[in-house]
Amino acid sequence: MPNDLxxxxxxxxxKGRLFRLWVEAEGIGSASKLRKKHPDWVLTRNGxxxxxxxxxxxxxxxxTAWTESExxxxxxxxxLELFRIDYNATAxxxxxxxxxxxxxxxxxxxxxxxxxxxxxxHKQFPNVIIQNCAEGGGRLDLGIMQxxxxxxxxxxxxxxxxxxxINGMTWILRHEILLRTFGTEVGAITSDGDMTTQLRQAxxxxxxxxxLSPTLEEFSPHLRYExxxxxxxxxxxxxxxxxxxxxxxxxxxxxxxERSPWMxxxxxxxxxRQSLGWLxxxxxxxDSVFQFVPRGVDHSTNYEVTFLxxxxxxxxxxxxxxxxxxxxxSKEI
Numbered sequence: 001m002p003n004d005l006x007x008x009x010x011x012x013x014x015k016g017r018l019f020r021l022w023v024e025a026e027g028i029g030s031a032s033k034l035r036k037k038h039p040d041w042v043l044t045r046n047g048x049x050x051x052x053x054x055x056x057x058x059x060x061x062x063x064t065a066w067t068e069s070e071x072x073x074x075x076x077x078x079x080l081e082l083f084r085i086d087y088n089a090t091a092x093x094x095x096x097x098x099x100x101x102x103x104x105x106x107x108x109x110x111x112x113x114x115x116x117x118x119x120x121x122h123k124q125f126p127n128v129i130i131q132n133c134a135e136g137g138g139r140l141d142l143g144i145m146q147x148x149x150x151x152x153x154x155x156x157x158x159x160x161x162x163x164x165x166i167n168g169m170t171w172i173l174r175h176e177i178l179l180r181t182f183g184t185e186v187g188a189i190t191s192d193g194d195m196t197t198q199l200r201q202a203x204x205x206x207x208x209x210x211x212l213s214p215t216l217e218e219f220s221p222h223l224r225y226e227x228x229x230x231x232x233x234x235x236x237x238x239x240x241x242x243x244x245x246x247x248x249x250x251x252x253x254x255x256x257x258e259r260s261p262w263m264x265x266x267x268x269x270x271x272x273r274q275s276l277g278w279l280x281x282x283x284x285x286x287d288s289v290f291q292f293v294p295r296g297v298d299h300s301t302n303y304e305v306t307f308l309x310x311x312x313x314x315x316x317x318x319x320x321x322x323x324x325x326x327x328x329x330s331k332e333i
Contacts, residue, residue: 152179
């Protein structure tokens with residue numbers, strides 16, 4: 001890239017788009033100039049590199065200062081609207097240092113340094129969105145989430161585990177800040193769940209699209225139609241309902257790798273005028289019918305109910321929905 005990424009940024013701006021860069025700021029490559037210059041910056045435990053030698057030692061003030069300066073340089077050079085940090089290595093249980101007859105675990109210092117670094121970056125760049133991504137959800141504790149506006153949930157698109165991830169994370173994090181990927185570069189798109197199901201699960205939170213097609217010419221008409229349809233649905237319905245809505249988990253929290261009969265999640269607008277229900281059969285060991293009772297709605301009014309799979313729309317009262325229409329066959333939901 002003789003002109004680095006500047007032409008890419010300018011092209012995006014011409015198209016009315018914002019520009020973002022995605023950097024694994026805590027990673028240090030095995031063949032990098034930095035590693036050759038500062039081999040002592042690699043995180044170690046008992047003198048041996050951990051995380052495959054790919055993790056910097058952020059407990060070292062020199063390392064943190066360098067990392068912060070690099071992030072600031074990237075933001076300023078490319079005039080970014082959004083900076084995303086990736087985290088594909090992991091500090092695991094932490095490195096350690098020896099001194100004064102003691103062995104100190106460095107994980108606490110590592111985390112404190114990271115928090116302080118992003119506190120300063122937020123103050124330096126108050127209008128830049130700083131986004132979290134950690135190996136598909138590898139770092140989503142409440143402490144780290146105080147430093148970021150939103151976060152990617154997972155790269156893993158395998159159905160039904162991926163919808164169970166969304167269900168589980170909405171117990172502890174606001175749905176408005178959760179990002180979900182749809183992209184054909186992920187192998188699971190072809191092997192675990194049909195395309196429509198994959199698209200709809202991205203619509204449950206904030207969808208990200210990447211790798212849809214190598215070129216526009218190779219973008220199949222069917223995929224193009226499905227993506228456009230779901231984006232329109234998201235803009236016209238889901239996005240409006242997501243803002244400040246109340247979240248209702250209508251099935252118990254289930255471990256991601258275990259199979260529960262159903263995963264049912266409901267969103268209801270604060271004014272009770274609109275409600276969304278996401279119903280997934282997550283196991284073959286289930287009843288074919290789930291009685292879905294909408295929550296967060298006005299018991300005294302009628303609602304227009306649309307079933308997404310069939311497109312059928314009916315008008316029913318809340319009482320009727322509790323007794324009859326909510327008993328939907330899994331093929332219709």
